[in-house]
Amino acid sequence: MSNNREKVMRPVGVALLIGVVAGVVGSLVLANGWAPPPVQAAKTTLRTEVRPGELDDYYGFFSGGHSGEVRVLGLPSMRVFKRIPVFNIDSGSGWGITNESRAMLGDTYVGDTHHVHGSYTDGTYNGKYLWVNDKANNRVARIRVDLLEVDTILPIPHTQGSHGIFPQRAPHTEWVILNSEFRAPLKNDGRGDPVDASTYTGVHTIIDAEKMEIIAQVMVPTNLDLAATDYSGRYSFATSYNSEGGATISEMLAKDRDYLVVFDWDRIKEALASGKFNVVDGIKMLDGGLDSGLTLYIPVPKNPHGVNVSPDGKYAIASGKVSPTASVISIEKLADAFDGKIEPKDTIVAEPEIGLGPLHTTYDGRGNAYTSLFIDSQVVKWNIQKAIDIYGNTKPGDTAVVDRLDVHYQIGHTMASMAETKEADGNFLVALNKISKDRFLNVGPIKPENDQLVDISNEKMVLVKDEPAYIEPHDCIIVRRDIIEPIVKHRPRMDEHPLAVTESGIERDGKKVTVRVTASAPVYGLQRVEVNEGDEVTFIVTNNDEIPDLAHGFAISNYNINFAVGPFQTKSVTFTADKPGMHWIYCTNFCHALHLEMRMRLIVKAKA
Amino acid sequence: MTEPTRSFDSSAVQRRESQGASTLGVATARGRGCFAALALVCLVGLAPAPSQADDAAQVAAGKKVYDTYCVVCHGVNGDGKGLMGVIHRAQQSGIVVYTYPRDFTAGMYKFRTTPTGSLPTDADLMRTITNGIPRSAMPSHKDLSVEEREAVIAYIKTFSKRWTEQEVMAPIAIGAVPDYVGSxxxxxxxxxxxxxxxxxxxxxxxxxxxxxxxxxxxxxxxxxxxxxxxxxxxxxxxxxxxxxxxxxxxxxxxxxxxxxxxxxxxxxxxxxxxxxxxxxxxxxxxxx
Missing domain, CATH: 1.10.760.10 (Cytochrome c-like domain)
Structure with a gap:
């Protein structure tokens, strides 16, 4: 470890030195108007520091891995603004506690989010929705950007390991596709022979982005890992590392080449229109097998993981994690391959050697690709056109590699600013490192990940900062502030919730008691509620405060209930009053100088 | 615990005390408010003679309710200058606008069924007290008995002379909602x-x-x-x-x-x- 650390400290030191020089140069300009030649040829104006009170230039939407959440960060500060509970339970916001969230979650509180992607218009973000997958319990959640809260959770049957997810990029997002990484029995009911892996299937699910319904599922013989869509609205992509159909790790690594699977949406739409599907459990199932015509199986080296499409829409780049190469697939050639005019392998236009353990590729919009190297713990910058030019004709010394940056350590995903849009701007890159080891003060056996910010605005990559991250961001997107900021509201419309309370009161229907309560700093709309032991009690709480950032909490002592309501929001909770006695209900979210006095009494009268 | 004074704005309370009645005159002079003109219209008669003993008991009971539930906002003197100060804040164009508790000493009420400038009916007061007011810290008082609410109505009337000098007018008649509403x-x-x-x-x-x-x-x-x-x-x-x-x-x-x-x-x-x-x-x- 110490050797590694010594080695990687050097470039950081150089970067600091450059920073100091640039600072001195800047002050010279201000002092006497004389501008010395720039230290570096490329632009040097990128802001990498955000001072107290200043706002960031980018929103970062990060998955939260098996924490089950999504996080909102600011870049370049890397400050975490918000943790959006999605598939998990969250005592603070009440996600998983309120009736509204439980209607979406049910009793399933374990989630594993990997990829957050936004809705598109014409190849760039339109700021309407985000989607995120749950690999553990096979669900897709949609987040409204205007509130940055989940509005729908859709269970995905017939799948396991729901992993790669990507929205349609053009003309606008109508479909969202989802890959099942683990092949599994289609009818997974424990009947037949569930041990026989040859009966398992992979599934490419097509979701209606607006209605959040499943349009169809395409069954394939292989597993499907990461996902991408093209910039024309015709293709989706999936890497497949288990073309062997193996059930053990040895079996999965048998072949030297696996697949990049391409799905032709024109042909899928045709098959749907002409009824070429079976209906299973109410879902249209299409055959996407090797000879189906709906799919193309491009052989790529070995056990590929990531697939990312370049911002110019020309190339899909997949990386074989057990091969030191990336495969550059020409999207333009796909139509000929689907028509049988060329072989699937002929769509590969470059396979540069870039380093050990290549995973994911991102872009600067200037023709360069940046690929994460898990084993090398590096980000490698390489030129796509150069790789194509030397493909099959590489002379000694020829390389597409432009630069390498050590990262700390064992990088998984990497993502550059706006890189999954046609507006990739080549300013920042985030290296999402799986291991932080010695980069932070020791916090015990489970340590934070290390998300590192890299300035890629120049020829050489420069490491800007380390940011510890709780379990466990896999991927992120980095979106310009001007796209998101105007969309996000301080409050919803109060009547978006059909039960919004503007008049407090108590209603009893047999043993069911409904209590409607306004919350308005620093009082609830009732001071006292009396119910009987055994009653089924529903509290509906609306925050009637309207200025920004005046949220209230609602905790019922001894009843395992708490939630927070923002301005004009309504949340409700139903429980059985099974603990007799007097229980204070109090505001948990600091709201007012008299916040501590903001409480009411729940009286549960004992049975006889 | 940020900004501990942002809601409990003691400076705002002092500001209001210093403004007092003079601003009331300014506002009526603008001619937008209908108070000045219509107050004259409503000076129609004297209140009926009270049955003293019952009323005194009810007012006393009302004071107890008032001191338990109301005084923190509406104040000991019923002038809306209780400890709370501000009961709601709204924001427009970056400027925060405060709402203050009702000042009972003016005997002027927003939520009535009666013509402008006149006093509200007891039923009007009962409705506001019972239901509370949206987007303000005025809560519902359905958790109080009807007698308690009636008593507090009797008590808050003691804060303004209007209740002894003027008669409550009949509510404005509003017919059934016509079918075309919403067309x-x-x-x-x-x-x-x-x-x-x-x-x-x-x-x-x-x-x-x-x-x-x-x-x-x-x-x-x-x-x-x-x-x-x-x-x-x-x-x-x-x-x-x-x-x-x-x-x-x-x-x-x-x-x-x-x-x-x-x-x-x-x-x-x-x-x-x-x-x-x-x-x-x-x-x-x-x-x-």
Missing amino acids: SESIARGKQLYDDAGCVECHGASGQGDGPSSPELKDNWGDKILPFDFTSGGLKGGTSPTDIYRTFATGLDGTPMPSYEGVLEPQQGWDIVSYCLELMAGAQVAQR
Whole structure:
């Protein structure tokens, strides 16, 4: 470890030195108007520091891995603004506690989010929705950007390991596709022979982005890992590392080449229109097998993981994690391959050697690709056109590699600013490192990940900062502030919730008691509620405060209930009053100088 | 624990005390409020002779209720200068606007069924006390007995001489909601009236309380006040068609919201109701 650390400290030191020089140069300009030649040829104006009170230039939407959440960060500060509970339970916001969230979650509180992607218009973000997958319990959640809260959770049957997810990029997002990484029995009911892996299937699910319904599922013989869509609205992509159909790790690594699977949406739409599907459990199932015509199986080296499409829409780049190469697939050639005019392998236009353990590729919009190297713990910058030019004709010394940056350590995903849009701007890159080891003060056996910010605005990559991250961001997107900021509201419309309370009161229907309560700093709309032991009690709480950032909490002592309501929001909770006695209900979210006095009494009268 | 003074604004309380009655005069001089003119109309008679013993007992009981539930906002003297100070804050164009508790000493009430300038009926007071007021810290008091609420009504009347000098007028009659309320024709007529009758001046073309006059509006106490934003949930005077009709028929005394009783024909009133409902629903559609 110490050797590694010594080695990687050097470039950081150089970067600091450059920073100091640039600072001195800047002050010279201000002092006497004389501008010395720039230290570096490329632009040097990128802001990498955000001072107290200043706002960031980018929103970062990060998955939260098996924490089950999504996080909102600011870049370049890397400050975490918000943790959006999605598939998990969250005592603070009440996600998983309120009736509204439980209607979406049910009793399933374990989630594993990997990829957050936004809705598109014409190849760039339109700021309407985000989607995120749950690999553990096979669900897709949609987040409204205007509130940055989940509005729908859709269970995905017939799948396991729901992993790669990507929205349609053009003309606008109508479909969202989802890959099942683990092949599994289609009818997974424990009947037949569930041990026989040859009966398992992979599934490419097509979701209606607006209605959040499943349009169809395409069954394939292989597993499907990461996902991408093209910039024309015709293709989706999936890497497949288990073309062997193996059930053990040895079996999965048998072949030297696996697949990049391409799905032709024109042909899928045709098959749907002409009824070429079976209906299973109410879902249209299409055959996407090797000879189906709906799919193309491009052989790529070995056990590929990531697939990312370049911002110019020309190339899909997949990386074989057990091969030191990336495969550059020409999207333009796909139509000929689907028509049988060329072989699937002929769509590969470059396979540069870039380093050990290549995973994911991102872009600067200037023709360069940046690929994460898990084993090398590096980000490698390489030129796509150069790789194509030397493909099959590489002379000694020829390389597409432009630069390498050590990262700390064992990088998984990497993502550059706006890189999954046609507006990739080549300013920042985030290296999402799986291991932080010695980069932070020791916090015990489970340590934070290390998300590192890299300035890629120049020829050489420069490491800007380390940011510890709780379990466990896999991927992120980095979106310009001007796209998101105007969309996000301080409050919803109060009547978006059909039960919004503007008049407090108590209603009893047999043993069911409904209590409607306004919350308005620093009082609830009732001071006292009396119910009987055994009653089924529903509290509906609306925050009637309207200025920004005046949220209230609602905790019922001894009843395992708490939630927070923002301005004009309504949340409700139903429980059985099974603990007799007097229980204070109090505001948990600091709201007012008299916040501590903001409480009411729940009286549960004992049975006889 | 950030900004501990942002809600409990003691400086605002002091500011109001220093402004006091003089700003009340300024506001009435603007001519927007209907208090000054119509107060004269309502000086119609003296209150009936009280049955002293019963009333004294009820007032005493009411004081107990008041001191338990009301005093923190409305104050020992009923002048709205309790410890709470501010009971609601809204924001427009980056400026925060405060709402203060009702000052019972003026004997002037927003939420009435009676003509502008006149006192509310006991039923009006009972309705406000029972239901509370949306978007303010005035809670519901359904958790109090009817007797307690009646007693506190008797007590708050002791804060203003108007209750002994003036008679409560009969409520403005409001007929059944006509079938055409909510129809596209009625909405179209209502929109025209919304412009012609001057609603748009304060409430704005989008109904978000941002009309050209909105930055200058003040209430009779000289405090800045925002027109209702139709996208902000419940109307304080109630959200049913009848509630909306009543609100602009009676006006909201002490605020720039005038009474349109006698100004508009009933059908015109219902057409405006149609358009108000459309503003609330239309904004909801646009939002999604």
